[in-house]
């Protein structure tokens with residue numbers, strides 16, 4: 019097999035740079051998720067999602083993020099193939115060298131994480147794009163932007179009527195909630211100014227009310243735990259930032275970082291499931 | 295002591311190898327692993343059982359780097375910080391089954407039985423693991439000032455005997471620990487500075503060319519290195535590789 023030539027260390031540098039970007043992103047994502055824990059009828063979280071869904075800088079960031087994930091996968095698979103080729107005949111006896119367990123499992127934890135990210139996309143990103151059905155909400159202030167034609171449309175007023183009738187207005191009066199997929203389609207087509215968006219606060223809370231989803235989520239973070247435990251110190255090592263003095267500090271920071279991420283993310287489904 | 299040995303036998307580089315099982319008895323616990331193999335070979339010859347088992351060795355005191363066997367899943371066997379010639383049979387239990395394999399890596403083809411060709415390491419050294427100007431004899435003390443901690447790190451890196459256990463242990467057959475050590479012991483010292491960046495570039499390129507894998511920071515190399523060369527040497531190699539990419543001509 020003839021793969022294009024990039025020096026091994028350079029390839030690894032890219033993996034590390036891209037990986038460190040993902041490590042930072044996880045911190046950001048975790049902080050955002052914690053908003054779900056607020057019992058504020060989704061005020062903070064919905065505002066945050068609205069910002070993320072409409073800001074153009076975020077849109078560019080989204081593309082960068084997808085590119086970064088793709089690059090991370092591409093480079094690591096490439097490295098894995100060349101590494102495999104470096105030992106054509108395997109040992110009969112399995113290795114008994116003392117190493118971190120996470121490091122040898124990186125490829126497999128990586129594959130599992132990729133599968134979970136795909137599910138995550140199905141559940142959230144595709145809902146946002148409209149490929150998968152979810153629950154939606156409309157900004158109340160958008161209603162004033164509706165033109166006369168939309169206001170007179172019977173189907174549109176039916177949707178709004180039901181919402182007001184059932185009291186589906188958020189506590190802060192900013193959102194009309196619990197709009198289903200069919201209603202969203204009506205609004206999108208006949209009153210595009212209403213601009214319905216996915217109601218992730220309730221979508222997430224609904225998902226985390228199912229035990230199997232909560233368990234699946236926890237298993238995912240167990241896998242991610244091993245991946246991150248190795249990833250964090252690895253970034254420093256590959257970028258050449260490790261030395262005799264820093265090594266223990268980097269290892270300790272890696273453990274702290276991983277625990278913060280795992281506890282931060284898993285707190286959401288656990289507390290939501292328990293209704294706390 | 296009594297052992298059941300499963301030893302890799304392979305006629306030459308192209309032949310297909312296989313494990314052969316031998317029983318051996320009356321081995322002293324104070325015997326080294328290679329002395330145990332010597333006794334096995336004597337038995338094989340005297341009893342006309344088979345050709346003796348080929349294995350590399352020279353100094354038998356852990357300084358030349360010639361010996362190297364993959365024993366029960368660990369290069370140089372189940373003791374830390376020793377070469378195969380320093381491994382003693384007291385580290386095994388009486389009646390143990392012992393699997394003995396050669397180093398396995400694309401860059402280390404098998405010559406015969408347990409002997410592998412480690413010319414690849416020589417080629418890496420030839421690519422840049424030297425100082426091209428004559429540095430003269432031993433300079434007077436304090437003629438060239440080297441800070442103590444730098445001297446210590448250079449000395450530790452220079453302890454590498456080029457045995458190849460790091461490659462053998464690594465799941466990717468990567469030679470980064472070896473190259474890291476060789477680059478470090480020269481680049482840390484004033485005599486190595488002028489050619490430092492060039493050296494990093496040439497040695498890493500050669501390493502890639504010879505078919506060694508890439509480091510995935512598993513540190514099996516560090517765990518198995520008989521001279522306990524540390525991962526920090528790999529980090530230094532990475533650091534200097536980045537420096538070299540940006541044309542930096544300074545050393546740490």
Ligand code: SF4
Nearest residue numbers: 454455457458460519
């Ligand atoms: S770094 Fe250690 S294991 Fe690797 S060749 Fe040198 S002495 Fe042997």
Ligand code: FES
Nearest residue numbers: 352354359361379
């Ligand atoms: S024979 Fe020289 S190091 Fe083992």
